[in-house]
Amino acid sequence: MNELHTSRTRELVAVLRRELGGAAPLPPPPPVPEIPLPPARIWPTESHRSSYAERTAGHTTALLGVGHCGTRYHTDLVLQFQAELAVAHGAVATELEADWAEKNGLLPLHTRVSSHREFLLRPDLGRRLNDASVERLRAEARKGVDVQPILADGLSAVACMGAGMELLGHFTRACEARGLSVGTPMCAHHARVWLEDEIGEIVGAKVAAILLGERPGLGTGDGLSAYLVYHPKVGNTDGNRNMMSNIHARGIHPNEAANKLAVLARAMIQQQTSGVSLDLRPLLAELGDAVSGKPQAPQARVRLVEVPR
Amino acid sequence: MRGVNLSVSIRGVSWRFQSVKEVLAKANPPKSGDDLAGVSARDPVERVAARAVLAGLTLGELRRSPVIPYEEDELTRVVEDNLDESAFSAIRELTVGQFREWLLSERSTGPLIRAISPGLTPEMVAGVCKLMSNLDLMVAGAKCQVVVRANNTLGLPGRMSSRLQPNHPTDDVLGILYTTREGLSYGCGDAVLGVNPATDTPESTAEILRALHDLRLRNQIPTQHCVLSHVTVQMKALDLACPMDLMFQSFAGSEKGNRAFGISVALMDEAYDKMRRLTTNQGPNFMYFETGQGNALSSEAHHGADQVTMEARCYGFARRYKPFLVNTVVGFIGPEYLENGPQITRAGLEDHFMGKLMGLPMGCDACFTYHASMSQDELESLKVLLCAAGCSYLMSLPVGDDIMLNYQSTSFHDIPSVRRLLSRRPTPEFDAWLNHVGIMKGDNPGERFGDPSVIR
Incomplete structure (x- = not known):
């Protein structure tokens, strides 16, 4: 029975093998065809797109x-x-350069994060200062100010090191022009938005304003965002904050952004609140669409690859 | 719990766990979100030990051990109070290990699995998921066919659909329509034309819905439309008498997580009832839900449970409303929950399997944010894996780039590519329309493929 079965299988395979051509050589590859040159396609230069x-x-x-x-x-x-x-x-992937803060005359601060990978995986650690930074902040920073600006890397150190100093400078002057006292300029490494709560609390600022690199989108890595909070303290949530995004040369210009943020800071101090309970209506003329909750138009797409022909 | 064995020995070393919740969490493959929550196994051996304990628990024991107690959580109550007792009694004595084998067995066909599905709790589904490899998840997931009907019929054998996602950062309606037309010309959009709005108001929701509805009627396209604003906003939009084929909401896996989303069981019951009365959709299925591993932890609402189990609990809630679409937005939430390509891939296959096993028409937004460690090639591979696993639908955007939400998903070009590679077609109604207007010719691109001028 078993032998019969085996020989039948052998026969089946033999028949199939004959059908497939047996041991004959496989057909040669087809002859090389003539390939017409396709029209060169150039996309999406201004002069040549669909x-x-x-x-x-x-x-x-x-x-x-x-x-x-x-x-x-x-x-x-x-x-x-x-x-x-x-x-x-x-x-x-870009890290804030180690001495970048000092070189720019900023008080360097560091969160509890110890590596770039940990920064991405542990948002909780990026919201608190390490012990050395707490001590340094206590010892060196000006206390009891109206506004404490904090420059930070966030998710784009490129943006921070790009227009960061420009935004910080404009913002400081815009606050001072409105009679607000401004705290010691500082820069935090591996920082998340909520870090402003602890820093603002330690220096006793009325308003904390963190200016940091935003999460990059396709083709855009240099955008800054600003988050402002009245009465900063650990435990605040996003509902306590007001924010402005898309701050860069092709979006909201740092100078324009700085003025609007100063308007916002002054309003927070006047109304003694921030976030969802801040009444933006009296400010609309000064703020425009930037912080009124209306969506922002994206920056124009630029062609990144140009091959000389 | 009395009588439940939570210990095992591996090479003579014995391991003992404190609770079923701990066993479920530690049995999970590595996920950054479980590390962030502090619930993951500390090494691969402990992970295997947890899996060995899990394999010996019965499904009945898992039913008695929801990760959030009945008294504390309305989602646990929704599942427990509505469980199909006869389906449950058919599988209650199986251990999780036996259940895995039963699902993979040749004798367990799709209809048979579908029959026991209403007797499964999220903890059972998450439990068996943790004993499965990626290919196990695909093989078992592909068996579970879930067919639903709205203006077309989704989930039939040999079909894969797509959501067209024409998002716009300022809700420019013309911009949305331009993107929609381009996507339709690539054969995309048979699951839904679905816009995430930049502005969450009833008026703008209604405006976009009307524009999409008009486009659909003008071109006689057998599909559905939806604006993914908050459910309360959509309810108000319905009051403005606007056409709405699908109603959308994001879900979390606990009452507390849903509170952070601004919803509850009572609110969703009310929304469902309102939609049933007012929808323009012709079919019996008219709800659309999105989920994603990690969304409970992000609002500190995970109750010490792992993110796979919390995700399964979303599905336990979703099935209450017989949705037309459910999808997991798998890589959207960021690397603190799913760190890299392997984790995002694994999560996509897990979520698809779990959703299907619970009887849901499961799709997946295979995607990454730019701070996760996933390459474009890995993402393209995941789309092929999902389609092979029988995923009901994928997303579709211009070059996969969401210009509002800033992340990378499936592209208009990916959908016809994956379909042809794996011999899938869109829903039959939509397929007929594509062939009629010349966008497709059977399995192949037709004369008007990629030509948006074919859509008026």
């Missing part, structure tokens, strides 16, 4: 009218996309 891309550009920064190769992208688009991705990843 009519749909042209038409939609005024309404959205989404990549539309990009065409396709089979069901995939043209090489041009692949490179543009990879360049945008590289900018975003590069911004996240």
